[in-house]
Amino acid sequence: MNETLDLFATWLRGTSISEAIRVTPWLWPLCEILHFFGLSLLIGVAGFFDLRLLGFMTRVPMSAAWTLMPWAKAGFALAALTGVTFFVGAPEQYINNPAFYVKVFFLIVANLNAIYFEVIYRKQIERKELEVDGPSAIKVIALVSIVSWFFVIYWGRMLPFIGNAF
Amino acid sequence: MMNLLAALENSGFGTWLRESPSVWAYPAVLTLHTMGLGVLVGGNAVLDLRLLGWGRAIPLAPLEKLFPVMWIGFWVNAISGIALFVGDATTKGTTWVFMTKLVIIAVGVLLLLALRRTVYGRGKAVAVETPTSRVLAAASLALWFLAIVTGRYMAYV
Numbered sequence: 001m002n003e004t005l006d007l008f009a010t011w012l013r014g015t016s017i018s019e020a021i022r023v024t025p026w027l028w029p030l031c032e033i034l035h036f037f038g039l040s041l042l043i044g045v046a047g048f049f050d051l052r053l054l055g056f057m058t059r060v061p062m063s064a065a066w067t068l069m070p071w072a073k074a075g076f077a078l079a080a081l082t083g084v085t086f087f088v089g090a091p092e093q094y095i096n097n098p099a100f101y102v103k104v105f106f107l108i109v110a111n112l113n114a115i116y117f118e119v120i121y122r123k124q125i126e127r128k129e130l131e132v133d134g135p136s137a138i139k140v141i142a143l144v145s146i147v148s149w150f151f152v153i154y155w156g157r158m159l160p161f162i163g164n165a166f
Numbered sequence: 167m168m169n170l171l172a173a174l175e176n177s178g179f180g181t182w183l184r185e186s187p188s189v190w191a192y193p194a195v196l197t198l199h200t201m202g203l204g205v206l207v208g209g210n211a212v213l214d215l216r217l218l219g220w221g222r223a224i225p226l227a228p229l230e231k232l233f234p235v236m237w238i239g240f241w242v243n244a245i246s247g248i249a250l251f252v253g254d255a256t257t258k259g260t261t262w263v264f265m266t267k268l269v270i271i272a273v274g275v276l277l278l279l280a281l282r283r284t285v286y287g288r289g290k291a292v293a294v295e296t297p298t299s300r301v302l303a304a305a306s307l308a309l310w311f312l313a314i315v316t317g318r319y320m321a322y323v
Contacts, residue, residue, distance in 0.1 A: 029319065029321075036314045037207070042204075044211045045208065059227065059228040060229070067221045068216075
């Protein structure tokens with residue numbers, strides 16, 4: 001397993017796109033800046049919606065709070081795109097890094113949780129059927145969301161310290 | 167000045183933060199700094215986006231509750247930021263990047279206070295957008311973005 005992963009990392013590092021990412025001046029720090037800004041948009045907008053689900057700011061109709069969600073998705077897209085850039089540019093930093101796999105685990109949890117919410121509750125929210133409050137399941141979803149996104153940040157921040165990525 | 171910076175950096179706390187192999191030293195403080203950033207900039211972005219015309223169906227009055235959330239993010243970062251500064255005082259204390267970052271944050275906080283006064287100054291019930299609040303919201307979003315730019319740039323000085 002590890003050998004296959006190493007072969008994959010070596011192959012990826014040898015591609016021209018990987019090299020381009022490494023040699024383009026200021027591309028890496030630029031991606032870091034966008035990664036952090038995307039993270040902020042995601043945590044801010046999704047966190048706002050989660051707080052609303054949990055019962056804060058009840059005078060904000062649920063359907064109204066939901067209309068900001070495209071910004072959380074844009075933040076996620078920005079962070080994901082720049083994150084993939086890091087991975088392609090320096091795969092050897094991540095491929096044997098336990099922090100990376102824990103981060104990916106929480107990313108999967110957070111995304112499945114968000115997708116589950118959309119599938120089950122989006123229509124009801126858009127039809128304004130849950131304007132003030134919803135079933136207690138949505139509070140669980142909100143908590144899972146907040147906790148898993150903060151763990152994504154935590155394990156992302158641990159990448160250089162546990163597995164020596166920069 | 168240099169003596170003071172060196173004394174800070176070589177203090178017990180500064181040395182521990184920088185050199186301890188524990189993840190509870192530098193890594194934990196840096197993580198708090200990242201989470202505080204997300205909460206402060208993210209909470210700010212919600213209010214700014216609303217004032218710039220997105221999510222118009224959201225009434226402004228209850229959004230005043232975002233301010234305590236933003237202040238939590240701010241103070242987590244002020245405290246973790248001071249700790250990170252102490253651990254690396256002779257470098258951070260002598261670079262224009264760090265000074266620029268501090269000025270940006272100071273202006274960002276002043277803008278946030280001005281924003282609150284403009285939108286909520288006449289009582290929650292009459293919380294309104296004005297041309298001024300739109301300008302302040304755009305400036306505020308730009309300033310916090312620049313705070314991230316200078317913060318990330320600190321890793322390269």
